[in-house]
Amino acid sequence: MPLISLTQKDLLGIEDLTPEEIKLILDTAEMLKEISRREIKKVPTLRGKTIVTFFFESSTRTRTSFDIAAKRLSADTFSLTGSSSSLTKGETLLDTARNLEAMNPDLIIIRHPASGAPHFVAERIKPGVINAGDGMHEHPTQALLDMLTVRDRFGRLDGLKLAIVGDLFHSRVARSNIMGFSKMGAKVMVAGPPSLVPPFIQHLGAEVAPTMEEAISGADVIMMLRVQNERLQGAFFPSVREYAVFYGLDRKKLALAKENALVMHPGPINRGVEISPDVADGPQSVIMDQVTNGVAVRMAVLLLLIGGRAGEKAN
Ligand code: CP
16 A cells, blocks of 8 residues: 555654655655645645744755745744854753744754754654754755656656765765665765765665766766865865866766766755856756755655645645
């Protein structure tokens, strides 16, 4: 029997999801996309629910799309950042979360620079917690919107070859995508500067290619990763120029992939470093589709966690 609902209170990682649960989220997102194309982009599904976004790191896409998703489902939203909260006065993360809990929200969406921070909070409070990116660990809704974007184009995920290239060491996007695409039957190959390819990456389900060219040859999808300047302490590669030559995606390297291969990037982009502008804005790029799908996937996750059965009230 197909799944009709998520049973867990939190969404903390792709690691915790079964292929059936991933499919349920993607199918629900597909159904909800239509709401964003209406003249009045709003349904009453989550009326009376309260959702708090609590971001300790900067964000353009994730924070905005969670906010838009919640509003399209008529939830009340409240936004807090690390710098605007009493954390700056010395309050702990847990005390902050418990104070938010005392106001009876239904969901708290957390982005935090420490891996495991949303898990720590989720174990200790009653409202559901969504991980919007924790340190170098996971970014589950990014992987879900990436899977939706690829499934939209190919009609499936199984049997596809996905190449993920770049700063694998610091990338929570890579970790969630390797697990997600592997669970859904895709083959994942990764490549990056040796100093940025952690040994455990193979245990997540990826095959490590010796060069970028080998990783992307014959690929259906190329996912470029951002060079995470804010997390790069020390020299992981000799120079940005060298990085761009060996691990940047340009038109010449793109020609090694399949003719209709998709080019993806979670954003924000370092233009001319991990991806050339003509490829980022070119006909094979689905980078803006990823952003659009972020709203639908986050609507789906909110609905499935706090809205009852999938689609039951989405009208
Ligand atoms: N992809 C992503 O997480 O982007 P933001 O940091 O802008 O949210």
